[in-house]
Amino acid sequence: MAVTEVDAAVTGAVEDVARRARVAARELALASRARKDQALLAMADGLLEAGDLVLAENRIDLVTGRENGLAAGLLDRLELTVERIVGIAEALRELAGMADPVGEVVRGSALPNGLRLRQIRVPMGVVGMIYEARPNVTVDAAGLGLKSGNAVILRGGSAAERTNAAIIEPLRRAVAGAGLPADSVQTIDQYGREGVRALMRARGLVDLLVPRGGAGLIQAVVREAQVPVIETGVGNCHVYVDAAADQDKALGIVINSKVQRPSVCNAAETLLVDRSVAPEFLPRVLAALSDAGVKLHLGAGVGAFAPPGTAWDAADESDWAAEYLGLEMAVGLVDGLEGAIEHIQRYSSGHTEAICTEDLGRAQAFASRLDSAVIMINASTRFTDGGQFGLGAEIGISTQKLHARGPMGLAELTSTKWICLGDGQVRA
Amino acid sequence: MAVTEVDAAVTGAVEDVARRARVAARELALASRARKDQALLAMADGLLEAGDLVLAENRIDLVTGRENGLAAGLLDRLELTVERIVGIAEALRELAGMADPVGEVVRGSALPNGLRLRQIRVPMGVVGMIYEARPNVTVDAAGLGLKSGNAVILRGGSAAERTNAAIIEPLRRAVAGAGLPADSVQTIDQYGREGVRALMRARGLVDLLVPRGGAGLIQAVVREAQVPVIETGVGNCHVYVDAAADQDKALGIVINSKVQRPSVCNAAETLLVDRSVAPEFLPRVLAALSDAGVKLHLGAGVGAFAPPGTAWDAADESDWAAEYLGLEMAVGLVDGLEGAIEHIQRYSSGHTEAICTEDLGRAQAFASRLDSAVIMINASTRFTDGGQFGLGAEIGISTQKLHARGPMGLAELTSTKWICLGDGQVRA
Numbered sequence: 001m002a003v004t005e006v007d008a009a010v011t012g013a014v015e016d017v018a019r020r021a022r023v024a025a026r027e028l029a030l031a032s033r034a035r036k037d038q039a040l041l042a043m044a045d046g047l048l049e050a051g052d053l054v055l056a057e058n059r060i061d062l063v064t065g066r067e068n069g070l071a072a073g074l075l076d077r078l079e080l081t082v083e084r085i086v087g088i089a090e091a092l093r094e095l096a097g098m099a100d101p102v103g104e105v106v107r108g109s110a111l112p113n114g115l116r117l118r119q120i121r122v123p124m125g126v127v128g129m130i131y132e133a134r135p136n137v138t139v140d141a142a143g144l145g146l147k148s149g150n151a152v153i154l155r156g157g158s159a160a161e162r163t164n165a166a167i168i169e170p171l172r173r174a175v176a177g178a179g180l181p182a183d184s185v186q187t188i189d190q191y192g193r194e195g196v197r198a199l200m201r202a203r204g205l206v207d208l209l210v211p212r213g214g215a216g217l218i219q220a221v222v223r224e225a226q227v228p229v230i231e232t233g234v235g236n237c238h239v240y241v242d243a244a245a246d247q248d249k250a251l252g253i254v255i256n257s258k259v260q261r262p263s264v265c266n267a268a269e270t271l272l273v274d275r276s277v278a279p280e281f282l283p284r285v286l287a288a289l290s291d292a293g294v295k296l297h298l299g300a301g302v303g304a305f306a307p308p309g310t311a312w313d314a315a316d317e318s319d320w321a322a323e324y325l326g327l328e329m330a331v332g333l334v335d336g337l338e339g340a341i342e343h344i345q346r347y348s349s350g351h352t353e354a355i356c357t358e359d360l361g362r363a364q365a366f367a368s369r370l371d372s373a374v375i376m377i378n379a380s381t382r383f384t385d386g387g388q389f390g391l392g393a394e395i396g397i398s399t400q401k402l403h404a405r406g407p408m409g410l411a412e413l414t415s416t417k418w419i420c421l422g423d424g425q426v427r428a
Numbered sequence: 429m430a431v432t433e434v435d436a437a438v439t440g441a442v443e444d445v446a447r448r449a450r451v452a453a454r455e456l457a458l459a460s461r462a463r464k465d466q467a468l469l470a471m472a473d474g475l476l477e478a479g480d481l482v483l484a485e486n487r488i489d490l491v492t493g494r495e496n497g498l499a500a501g502l503l504d505r506l507e508l509t510v511e512r513i514v515g516i517a518e519a520l521r522e523l524a525g526m527a528d529p530v531g532e533v534v535r536g537s538a539l540p541n542g543l544r545l546r547q548i549r550v551p552m553g554v555v556g557m558i559y560e561a562r563p564n565v566t567v568d569a570a571g572l573g574l575k576s577g578n579a580v581i582l583r584g585g586s587a588a589e590r591t592n593a594a595i596i597e598p599l600r601r602a603v604a605g606a607g608l609p610a611d612s613v614q615t616i617d618q619y620g621r622e623g624v625r626a627l628m629r630a631r632g633l634v635d636l637l638v639p640r641g642g643a644g645l646i647q648a649v650v651r652e653a654q655v656p657v658i659e660t661g662v663g664n665c666h667v668y669v670d671a672a673a674d675q676d677k678a679l680g681i682v683i684n685s686k687v688q689r690p691s692v693c694n695a696a697e698t699l700l701v702d703r704s705v706a707p708e709f710l711p712r713v714l715a716a717l718s719d720a721g722v723k724l725h726l727g728a729g730v731g732a733f734a735p736p737g738t739a740w741d742a743a744d745e746s747d748w749a750a751e752y753l754g755l756e757m758a759v760g761l762v763d764g765l766e767g768a769i770e771h772i773q774r775y776s777s778g779h780t781e782a783i784c785t786e787d788l789g790r791a792q793a794f795a796s797r798l799d800s801a802v803i804m805i806n807a808s809t810r811f812t813d814g815g816q817f818g819l820g821a822e823i824g825i826s827t828q829k830l831h832a833r834g835p836m837g838l839a840e841l842t843s844t845k846w847i848c849l850g851d852g853q854v855r856a
Contacts (some may be wrong), residue, residue, distance in 0.1 A: 026797075029796075030796060030797070031801075060579070088818070109818060111811075111816070111818070113819075114832075115811060117817060119834075121798075122828050124830075125799070126828065131793050150842065164564060187835045196451075200631065207829050207830075208830060209828070222654075223654065226651065228828065228829070228830040230830075231578065247852065248852075249852030252854050253852065253854060255854075256854035256855055257854075260854070260855050325818075342733060354827065360628045363849075367847045368456070368457075368458060369454075370633075371553070371845075372845070373845065373846065374845070374846040374847075374848065375845065375846070375847050375848065376848050377847070377848065377849045377850060377851030378849070378850045378851050378852055378853070379543055379848055379849075379852070379854075380853060380854045381537075381542060381851040381853050382749075382854070382855040383848060383850075383853065383855060384846075388539070389539075389545060389846075390539065390854070391538060400656065401552050401635050401636070401656075401843035402552075402635075402636060402658075402830065402831045402843070403551065403831035404655040405843050405844050405845065405846075406547075406844070406845075415802065415829035415830070415833050416833050417799075417800070417802070417833065417834075418801065418802040418803070418812075418817075418834045419795045419803050419805070420802065420803065420804045420805065420807055420811060421791075421805045421806070421807075422683065422804065422805060422806045422807030422811075423677065423806050424674065424676075424677030424680060424806055424807070425806070425807040425808060426680050426681060426683075426684035426685075426807075426808045426810070427684055427688050427808050427810040427816070
């Protein structure tokens, strides 16, 4: 079979799913906030009620994942606990408490001829999510989609297939129980990889496709998709410690950025230190990273500052580009701000870069000259997160510039529409 | 040569253009509003000074176009006059008077931990424009690009190649004269169709590609492009005359929507009339359209209301889907609002739909249930235009939902970036 062909039966089935989603989306677009919030609360209740089954199915997925040699980071993301389920349900309740983005007036004016313009937020329509073995994304996507008036089509990865099926069923029941279409939330997990390819080609049926996962998945979707796509979340994030840094703060920021949850995209992967403060700062930070269990890949000249007994190897070109998603870090020396900017421009994935400095001019130059979604000045890269930013749960972190950039919450799942009210105006 | 291969020399040349654009874009992104406005005013002056040459080259393009059998609508768009050049230069001056979108704070907040977030507008970077034989788009794109801090790469269609070359040269000189990089404005016209294909594949070098022209061009770009694309301007726009319409206003709106400038995308192509007011309204509107020289394609039952002597033929399926871009109109009867919505949902390209009614409920239902970029209530479809909306000159009218929808002005040519200012915050 040629690489661009897709199994016809699967294509037909996925297109049917998408058509049902379109029908649901039309109804959902007109639903009141009250009804949508009622559905979200019912979804939270339904998820908790189904908790035992979800955990049992999750345990089976975990066992299978271990047998299949799934990486520790992936297993961490896949694993559910009672506490995590309660947290996920809580996120749905928080969404119910948030303002409805649909109908929000973004801009408006009255033209000289009396024509009244309003630009309002409207749902995208049908949103597809392709992600890897993260059951919390299943719930977040369903909840964010519903609140923003979008029907979602989910493909959650074979490693989480049983968990996701156990989650989606009660969510659909809850949506229907609140008087909204059950097809607001659908999965195509049962159609496997061919189903993903059919979804990527469903032009005119899918308004937005969000791939969320490793670089390979995202690049494949961007390359193959014939529907609008937003690239998310490949995070080769940098922390730059400037000569004018408060080194105590910098130490805390580096450790937090790397260690607090290394398996996610907003964890830092590379530390850059101004050569002039290396003798003072590097021994402390390398010792702290090493104590925290971080495997160190050290650039030219850095090893000389490693405390005796610290394990490390020499960083090569691939380390500067790597998204480790684990307890590993590349550490390099740079010649001041210019060196840091040059390095980051070369290797960054455009996610989050942090500078530690007390110098206003350098902080501003770092923020304005680096072309990444988020710039942190004296704060951990780990704050790049829809929940932390107060956007509600997030559907992903966009690393592209079109439509949305950085954490994507409710507003980022909407489009706009102009409504122009006249009383007979014609153009001269 | 396989359909997906692109000539290597052309690819290399276009990639060089794109790399120069990236370098220019980095400088342009940091340019002050004062300097950009100075460049825009110089561009206006430069264009006027080059006016005689531009007109002479335009006349050659027009002669060639006529020899090659270019359609009347295309020739109309291609033709420049002194008056049009003055108008185009004036548009550049107006851009200089508009607020700079770059740096605008879109949202912001202080988190409980003291971290201060600002989401600010930043340029997209490198914007490619692929369009057909409209020299005014060359100037608008260069001006909008410069004001919004983007470097533009233009491909203006072979039919306008001489005109565009004569325009771009003084624009580049003006930009350089103002101390900004000349490569902020570049053309790839000299590389022909292969150049377009190379541009569509320049992943990582082009941040946004805007095709503007006929449906064929736009679909080809959407299908082939590997860089982010915004679909623009295919306009199968409808005017629906409701039972509760003020028929005098409706008559004016229908005629204006169809006749005032039929060659552009916001002209109406289909008129739908509620069956209940057909006997009263149709004879008037058909006579007026016929008098204005509009070729009529009439749906079932409409012909009976055509005044004696009116020329018409029977509308077939293709008429309902057609974007005539000329003095032709399809006219159909519908059963009230539901019938109109059903018809428009089936055939619309999602550009602009107008309703003529004095009934509030039906106006609201039309506006909320139709999924098009712009809804006009008792106003001509011809108002869907960046200039008319007060956005400054427009780069195109987006008919997609991602990033921008409707007329695209300065703000639509920007992305955003989050800048987060802390004093040592780490995530708990």
